Amino acid sequence: MTEDLRIILFLVSASLLSNVLVLVLHRGLILAMRLSDFMSPEGISSRFMLLLIGVMPFLMWKVMGEESFAVQWSLTIPVYAKIGAVFFYFTGCLIYLEILSLLSRGYSIRILADLFDRGGSAEFQGLKSSYGGGLGIEGLLRKRIDTLAELRFLYFHDDRIGPLTFLGKTAGAMGSVIRRFLRLEVVG
Amino acid sequence: MYRIDLVAVFIGLAIFLGSHVVIWKRMPSNTPRIFLLAGLGIVGIGMSVMAGVILSGFSLLRLSFVVWVDLFFVILYMFIYAGIARSVSLTILSRLHEIEGEYLEFDSVISEYGESSRFEERIRLMEDSGFLESTNGKVALTPKGTFLARGATFLSWILGTRLQG
Numbered sequence: 001m002t003e004d005l006r007i008i009l010f011l012v013s014a015s016l017l018s019n020v021l022v023l024v025l026h027r028g029l030i031l032a033m034r035l036s037d038f039m040s041p042e043g044i045s046s047r048f049m050l051l052l053i054g055v056m057p058f059l060m061w062k063v064m065g066e067e068s069f070a071v072q073w074s075l076t077i078p079v080y081a082k083i084g085a086v087f088f089y090f091t092g093c094l095i096y097l098e099i100l101s102l103l104s105r106g107y108s109i110r111i112l113a114d115l116f117d118r119g120g121s122a123e124f125q126g127l128k129s130s131y132g133g134g135l136g137i138e139g140l141l142r143k144r145i146d147t148l149a150e151l152r153f154l155y156f157h158d159d160r161i162g163p164l165t166f167l168g169k170t171a172g173a174m175g176s177v178i179r180r181f182l183r184l185e186v187v188g
Numbered sequence: 189m190y191r192i193d194l195v196a197v198f199i200g201l202a203i204f205l206g207s208h209v210v211i212w213k214r215m216p217s218n219t220p221r222i223f224l225l226a227g228l229g230i231v232g233i234g235m236s237v238m239a240g241v242i243l244s245g246f247s248l249l250r251l252s253f254v255v256w257v258d259l260f261f262v263i264l265y266m267f268i269y270a271g272i273a274r275s276v277s278l279t280i281l282s283r284l285h286e287i288e289g290e291y292l293e294f295d296s297v298i299s300e301y302g303e304s305s306r307f308e309e310r311i312r313l314m315e316d317s318g319f320l321e322s323t324n325g326k327v328a329l330t331p332k333g334t335f336l337a338r339g340a341t342f343l344s345w346i347l348g349t350r351l352q353g
Contacts, residue, residue, distance in 0.1 A: 002248070004247070004248040004249040005248060007249055008248065008249060008252050011252075027347065027348055030348055031348065078249070080190060080193070080250075080253050081249050081252070081253055083253070084253035084256040084257060085256065087256045087257045087259075087260040088256040088259070088260070090260055091256070091259050091260045091263050094260070094263050094264060094267055095263065097267075098267050098270070099343070099347070100347060100349055103343060103344045103347065103349050103351060104344075104349045104350060104351070104352050105352065106351070106353065107274070107276060107310060107353060108310050108313070108314055109336075109337075109340050109351060109353070110351055110352070111310060111311070111314070111353075112314070112319060112320075112329065112333055112336055112337040112340065113337055113340060113341060113351045115320070115327065115328070115329050115333070116329060116334065116337035116338070116341070120328055120329045120334060121326055121327065121328035121329065122326070122327055122328075123325060123326055123327075124311070124322065124325050124326065124327050125325070128307050131353065132352065132353040133353075135353070137298060137301055137302050137307070138298050140276065140353060141276070141280070141294075141297060141298060141301060142294075144276050144277045144280060145280060145294070145297075147277065148277055148280065148281065153277075153281060154280075154284060155291075159293065159294040159295070160291050160292075160294070161280070161284065161291055161292045161293075161294055162284050162287075162290060162291030162292055163284070163290065163291055164281065164284050164285060168281055168284065168285075171278065171281050172278075172281035172282045172283075172284060172285030173285055175272060175275075175278040175281060175282045175285075176282045176285060176286075178272050179272060179282070181209075181213075182209070182212045182213070182272070183212060183213055183216035184212075184216075184272065184273055185216070185218060
């Protein structure tokens with residue numbers, strides 16, 4: 001096996017193992033918090049995950065570095081290759097975050113789950129009014145607006161939505177511009 | 189790090205984004221066309237690899253660097269695009285941005301959203317993708333839709349999350 005191929009296999013393994021480690025540590029902590037009843041994992045879960053994702057590259061760098069496995073296996077890894085591996089690791093993190101996002105917030109996936117819970121079929125109006133396991137469109141919108149308020153995109157008080165914060169104005173403006181630019185008319 | 193490899197990455201990304209914009213503007217559609225976008229991403233990465241070979245010769249390690257960096261930006265863009273194309277939150281922000289500094293009553297947002305065709309549009313898209321069938325006001329899962337619903341439920345259990353919607 002050529003030197004380059006050995007280095008690539010080593011770096012891909014390091015990246016994938018780092019992704020698995022992030023997932024296991026994150027899930028492990030959440031499970032431990034739920035079982036021990038020490039505190040609710042809600043709210044802390046996403047912060048802990050982002051912390052893990054941010055810290056893991058430093059550990060990876062050590063593993064890829066001069067004093068670790070790479071030296072034991074007689075691999076001399078150029079800096080640019082290590083940087084590439086860190087990008088590959090972040091790609092895995094993005095995919096994991098997207099899957100989590102789709103599962104927890106996916107509008108279409110929830111419609112499919114509602115139908116599945118109802119034995120595979122339902123009247124259209126009933127499906128719409130009881131979307132999200134009974135929440136309905138109102139529940140869907142309230143959740144979204146609550147999250148936007150928590151993330152400081154807008155103000156939400158006494159069932160009054162707005163005004164937007166600076167962050168909200170920026171996101172709203174950019175969203176409108178990009179949707180018009182890409183001619184996306186029917187959106188979420 | 190070799191700067192020339194970054195040029196190869198840039199070339200691939202430019203081809204990916206350029207072809208995406210051209211196709212979306214010339215052939216607008218109400219479907220998000222995620223698979224088409226992924227295909228353009230693969231083409232872009234391929235172009236990056238070719239540019240890398242032309243610019244700095246064939247080196248497996250350097251081409252891997254080009255692919256890894258390119259892949260990251262392609263996936264990042266697809267993440268962002270999914271939000272732009274389908275995000276309910278972004279729709280709310282854009283709606284508020286239209287009224288500039290004012291506010292909306294929650295009830296008006298519900299009735300506006302409820303009267304819009306967004307739910308119907310989701311059903312239609314899933315029907316076109318083969319996940320649902322709708323006849324005479326009834327909606328039913330196809331075997332493909334049942335498989336996806338089961339898979340999503342299982343995956344959410346594995347990952348410790350809930351299908352909240």
